[in-house]
Amino acid sequence: MWKYNYRSNNYFVKRAKQLEVAEKVRAIHRQLGRLAPSLVLPLVQSDDEQMIVQLWQEGSHSANFAHKKDREQSLKLLMALHETHKKIAWQRVPGMHTYSQLLKWQMRHLRFKSRRNDFRAFLTKEEVDQIVHYSEKALQLIAMEDVPEKDITLLHGDVVHHNFLWCSDGELRLIDFDLAHLGEADDEYILWLHRVLPAVDYDLGKILAELPELRRLDRRKYHRLKFPNELLREWLFAVDLPLEQQLVFLDYLIPFTKRALTYWPKLWYDIDRFMKK
Numbered sequence: 001m002w003k004y005n006y007r008s009n010n011y012f013v014k015r016a017k018q019l020e021v022a023e024k025v026r027a028i029h030r031q032l033g034r035l036a037p038s039l040v041l042p043l044v045q046s047d048d049e050q051m052i053v054q055l056w057q058e059g060s061h062s063a064n065f066a067h068k069k070d071r072e073q074s075l076k077l078l079m080a081l082h083e084t085h086k087k088i089a090w091q092r093v094p095g096m097h098t099y100s101q102l103l104k105w106q107m108r109h110l111r112f113k114s115r116r117n118d119f120r121a122f123l124t125k126e127e128v129d130q131i132v133h134y135s136e137k138a139l140q141l142i143a144m145e146d147v148p149e150k151d152i153t154l155l156h157g158d159v160v161h162h163n164f165l166w167c168s169d170g171e172l173r174l175i176d177f178d179l180a181h182l183g184e185a186d187d188e189y190i191l192w193l194h195r196v197l198p199a200v201d202y203d204l205g206k207i208l209a210e211l212p213e214l215r216r217l218d219r220r221k222y223h224r225l226k227f228p229n230e231l232l233r234e235w236l237f238a239v240d241l242p243l244e245q246q247l248v249f250l251d252y253l254i255p256f257t258k259r260a261l262t263y264w265p266k267l268w269y270d271i272d273r274f275m276k277k
Contacts, residue, residue: 001014001175001176002014003056004053005198007105009055009056010055010056010058011044011053011054011056012041012053012054012055012056012057012175013051013052013053014051014052014176015048015050015051015052016050016051016052016178017178017195018050019049019050020095021178022050022051022052023049023095024094024095024096024177024180025043025052025177025178026043026052026095026178027093027095027096028040028093028154028177028180029042029043029177031084031088031090031093032081033089034086035087035215037171038171038173038253039077039080039081039084039173039175040173040175040177040259041055041057041165041175042055050155051231052082054175057165057167057168058168059122059168060156060165060166060167060168061165061166062161062162062163062164062165062166063161063162063164063165063166063172063201064161064185064199065161065195065196065199066199066200068210070144070161070164070172071086071199071207071210071211072197072210072211073164074159074161074164074172074173074192075192075211075213075214077110077164077172077173077174078156078185078188078189078192078227079185079213081154081174082153082154082155082185082188083151083153084153084154084155085151085152085154088154090152090153090154090182091152091182093185095180096154096160096180096181096182097181098152098181098182098183099181101182101183101187101190101200101224102139102142102143105139105142105227105229106139107231108134108232108233108236109132109136109139109232111136111232111236112131112132112232112235112236113132114133115236115239116128118239119219119235119239122250122254123254123257124215127257127258127261130261130264131228131231131232131235131257131260131261132270134226134227134228134264135228135232136229136266137226138223138224138226138227138228139227141226142222142223142224142227144187145220145221145223146220147218147220147221149184150184150185151184151185151219152182152183152184153182153183153184153185154180155180155181155183155185155187155188156177156179156180156183157177157178157179157180157181157184157188157193158173158176158178158179159191159195160195161195163175163176186216186217187221187224188219189214189216189217190224190225191229192219193207193214193225194225194229194230195230196257197225197267198230198259198260201263202260202263202264202266202267203270204267204270204271204274205226205270205274206273211248219274219275219277220275222271222274223271225267225271226267227272228260228264230260233255234253234256235253235257237249238250238253
């Protein structure tokens with residue numbers, strides 16, 4: 001996404017990789033645009049069917065999960081998005097599909113294992129083995145879940161901090177629905193927690209005390225927090241970057257990984273403790 005000036009106006013502009021993705025994003029915006037208060041920025045019409053265009057928000061900035069207010073408001077916004085299934089029949093919206101979070105993670109785990117030698121250029125053998133071990137054990141626990149199905153709704157699909165935008169009117173809104181799909185809200189709360197926990201030193205107790213709304217998350221799914229999803233995804237992304245970009249990204253990723261592995265045993269302990277409450 002980039003800033004584009006046209007006839008004295010500034011716009012957010014992003015070109016979708018496929019026409020089908022752009023059409024899905026427009027369909028989602030049409031549906032959400034009928035609701036108030038607005039959860040998204042309206043789209044601006046474009047002659048290019050693969051282009052997603054929105055008015056630039058002067059003074060806007062992304063959420064920062066290290067800030068309590070941003071954690072509270074981003075979770076509130078996600079919950080409002082998920083509640084839209086009560087008014088919108090998302091299964092009937094063209095381009096909307098479901099997918100299995102477990103299957104996606106299993107495939108990511110296999111890809112990581114197959115490339116473990118690539119990571120040895122940057123991490124120790126013990127660190128790579130730790131990531132594989134945590135991944136395997138978590139997937140085994142997740143596969144044994146016995147959780148009743150919940151309502152299917154719209155999931156944003158990419159709940160990273162920069163997709164929560166503080167707009168010029170002071171409201172937080174969601175952007176970038178390229179990866180949106182159908183699923184259970186609990187699965188997206190898990191992904192949101194994966195993103196938030198590093199910002200609070202992986203203190204699950206702090207987050208659960210701070211955000212009582214998370215009580216709606218079925219505790220039997222807490223095992224999903226044990227899966228090192230952020231590490232697997234980021235390393236698989238990093239090793240395919242061009243060398244110059246890779247070196248810059250690794251300046252962030254290597255310390256992030258070492259820090260995460262330091263906290264992971266305590267996180268596992270805390271998860272087990274909260275599941276028993």
